[in-house]
Amino acid sequence: MAVRASRPDIKSQLKEAIAQALETLGLSEWPEIVVQETPVGKEGDYGTPIAMALARSLRQAPPQIAAELLHNIQLPPWVRRTFVVGGYLNFELEPAFLVEAATQPLPPFPAQKGKVLLEHTSVNPNKELHVGHLRNICLGDSLARILRFVGHPVEVMNYIDDTGRQAAESLFALGYFGLDAPPPGVKYDHWVGQAYVRLHQAMDDPEKKATIEQGVQEILHRLEEGRLRDEVDKILRAQLQTMYRLGAEYDLLVWESDIVREGLLQQALKALARSPLVFRPREGKYAGALVMDTSPFIPGLEDPYLVLLRSNGTSTYTAKDIALQFWKMGLLKGLCFRPYDTQPSGAPLYSTHPEGQPMPFGGADETINVVDARQSHALRVVQASLEVEGRPDLAQRCFHLAYETVLLEGRQMSGRKGIVVSVDEVMDEAVRRVRAVMAEKNPDHPNPKEAAEQIGVGAVRFAMLKTEAKKQIDFRYEQALSLEGDTGPYVQYAYARAGSILRKAEEQGLFQEQADFAQATPFELALAKVILRFPEAVQDAARNKAPHILAQYLLELAAAWNSFYNAKTPEGRPATPVLTAPLGLRGLRLELVRALRQTLKQGLSLLGLQAPEVM
RNA sequence: GCGCUCGUAGCUCAGUGGAUAGAGCAAAGGUUUCCUAAACCUUAGGUCGCAGGUUCGAGUCCUGCCGGGCGCGCCA
Structure with missing residues (x-):
């Protein structure tokens, strides 16, 4: 197969052209140029409101500015028509160009500098995982995948609170x-x-x-x-099975007891004690304890003192967290690692261990902590400790991905009272429901067991990811395990459908057919435009550290494909058959379906969902 | 009390300051001699909590208020 040109960045090129036109008009600076898709039903494919933004400083009416831009703009040949609508300058593109662009392979994102250390899961090793943990794992794991995809070096860490x-x-x-x-x-x-x-x-x-x-x-x-390490280990390994089944994997486990034993806690406290903000009050409420005054960094607190060492000499949880944060950002060294497990993907998992070796973990440029929003204050304190240490630059680069709690059928969960549903139970039930549906809809499924697992777990993961992290969600079986509507299985189904067409095409020997992009119809155009938005959606998700942006995009993409698939002529005949389309148009549609399928698969994998070939 | 956060259709939610606010579920109706109906297409459903302000333009930014959630331990 010939090497294909990689996909052009349409919006960037339009922005470039607009910027040059602005220069031609004699401007030297201007507000950020925005290029957006035109709303459905409006003329054109893309447009810019730049003329409205410039109206005041140029003392001209927006349509007039837009018209002048129109006369001075040099556009690539694939822009078929440029025109002014209201204050907007709109562009109509060659349909053949747009559709072909969507079928071209996405160039990889450029590598970013600076290691990101992302901590998630960090479940107490004392009981099975419940649905409250589910959101944490899904968010953290997906975000790690997304950040890697857009070029960041990412280290994923899971903290083991074994003490x-x-x-x-x-x-x-x-x-x-x-x-x-x-x-x-x-x-x-x-x-x-x-x-x-x-x-x-x-x-x-x-x-x-x-x-x-x-x-x-x-x-x-x-x-x-550290004398009960093996006992904790047994629990941890059982928990890991649940995490693996969900599709989550890690680079390293850091045990709290190792942080203490290797002296990181002592080093951190010693370093902090050099600050005048860290001291031992002689009298009052905190007499005998080692406290840190956070008031310069966290204003408005009634009581800004944080206890690091209790008057009985023991350290607080936050003190250990501070030591960990110092290690993450390279202020402390000394942890030793050794291989712990081989994960389902084959990737090694390392763990801190008394008999381990030094390894290049930690020392990150940026940290992300996936922790529920109730601990916002605690994490703010850890951040403040970096400022106490004289490193506001580092404090600026620790990010708390705060998510709201998960209710269970409208009630607050409680581990101690046992008002919980375990993640294992949820996945089992999800898979059971999928198998029941499959038995009915596709009794001849070639591999029902594997597909049901992928779909059931996918439904659970997607349910955790489609809503913005800072919104409280209520876990309800009927909703989370639904296979219809705004769900993971909906996206997976779209993928399987595309795969089914491509398999048939191959059987019929149509795979090499040449695409004639000049035959593109409005149906192909609509689908192509959604496919083209994929890189932007991923980057938005990465920049905002918000996997739900990608989840929402995938729903739109699957919907666009399903619409295309079901499109009818006015007489009620299928309007967009692939396999029986005329020569050239069929080749085009096959290319488009390939691109769509690839995009769905890539998107699903960034959310940690598998893409079943048959449903 | 102070701080953070949420408030968009009956319900659950999308909506990086830009064009007529969108989905799913629920409701009503329709689409399989056609590549998987886990799908698609109609219809109905909105004072974007309220009031001011900033802006050419506000669901989106600012202030105040109302309502829900959470936090402010020598707990973890």
């Missing part, structure tokens, strides 16, 4: 109830989670609560010494 109270409670519960091993068929993290919930029920009894408290403290000490 926390929650892990201690779970491990204590196992011993307390004399539990040995999970019964057959019960996943390890679920089994531990049950013990955890049971422990909290027992703690309602004040008498038991005292002994439990003492035991938990003991476990906490042993955890901090």
Whole structure:
């Protein structure tokens, strides 16, 4: 096959031409040139409102400015017509050019400098994952994929809070109830989670609560010494199975106990203590503790003091978080790593470990933390610690991707009370529902098991991604597991449909047919224009760190394709058949379907959804 | 009280200061002798919470108010 020219950047070229016309008019500076698609039903394909933006400074009416631009603009040959509508300057392009452009391969995004360290998941290793964690994982994993695609070096990290109270409670519960091993068929993290919930029920009894408290403290000490690492590890490995099934993978795991043991916490505290903002009050509420005054960086707080070391000498969670953040940004070194697992894709997963080796992890130029919005203040404090340390430049480059909590059928979830639905359960149920639908709609499916898995998990992931992160979402089975409408399966179905046509084309030996782009009709044009928006959608999603932008785009793309597919002539005959189209037009449509299918697949993979060949 | 955040169709949500505010679900109707009907096409449904302001232009930016969510621990 001949090497194909890569796709032109139409908007950029139009902007360029506009800028030159503005220069010809004698201007030396102007507001940002915006080129947008014309609304449906308006004449032209693209337009610019630049004349309206210039009206005041030029003391001229917008249509007049637009007309002058029109007379002075030098446009590429693929612009068929240029005209003024109201204050807009609109461009109508050669349909053949637009359609061909959509079929040309997208050039790769240029590589960006500066490593991004993205932390997500960071689930307490003490129970199974529930739907509250689901949003975090989907957001973080998708954002990592999107950032890599647009050229950023990305390191994905998952923090293991192995010295926390929650892990201690779970491990204590196992011993307390004399539990040995999970019964057959019960996943390890679920089994531990049950013990955890049971422990909290027992703690309602004040008498038991005292002994439990003492035991938990003991476990906490042993955890901090790293002596229960294998116990935590068993839970973590069970949790990882859920993350892998969702399609999430990581580069490294960082264990909290390693941060403490390698002395990073001490180093961070030592560094901070050089600041006059970090001190030990002699009297008052904070007597004996080491505190940090955040008031210069977080104004308006009633109490700006943050405790780093408690008066009993133990460190707070935030102090450890600060040490981690210092390590992420290269202010501290000393963590050692070794291989931990081989992930489903084949990529290695590394973990901090006492017997590991130094490796070039961390030292990032920018960090992204995917953490729910309730912890905004805590993360703001970590950011402030970088300023206390005299590094406002670094503070500026740590980003908190804050997402709102997930309700469960309208109720707030609670891990301790056991008001949760596990991620494993949700995926199982989703896959079950898909299989039921498949049995009905496509009983001869060649590979129902694999496809149902891809579709069911895809439905769950997409449901978590289609809404903006800062909006609270309510997880409802009927909605999240729906296969119709604004869903992952809708996009997947569009992909499978396109694949079906291409398979038939190949069987019929039509694959090499030449495309005659001059035969393009308004149907091809409409679809091509949506395909052409893909790179912009990805870049918007990357710039705003908002995967939902891409999810929304994919829904539009799938809708445009389904419309094309179902288009009818006024007599009710199919208007856009591919395989039975006239010579040349058929080649064109095949090219377009190929491009569409490729775009859908690429988009789905950036959201972490698989693209089933048959549904 | 202070801070953050949300308020768009009956419900769930899109909508980087630009043209007549769009989808899905729910409702009503229609489309398979045709490449997968998990789809498509109609119809109906809106004081974009309220009031000011900035702007040639505001759902989008600013201020105030109303209503919902969250945060402000020697908890993690």
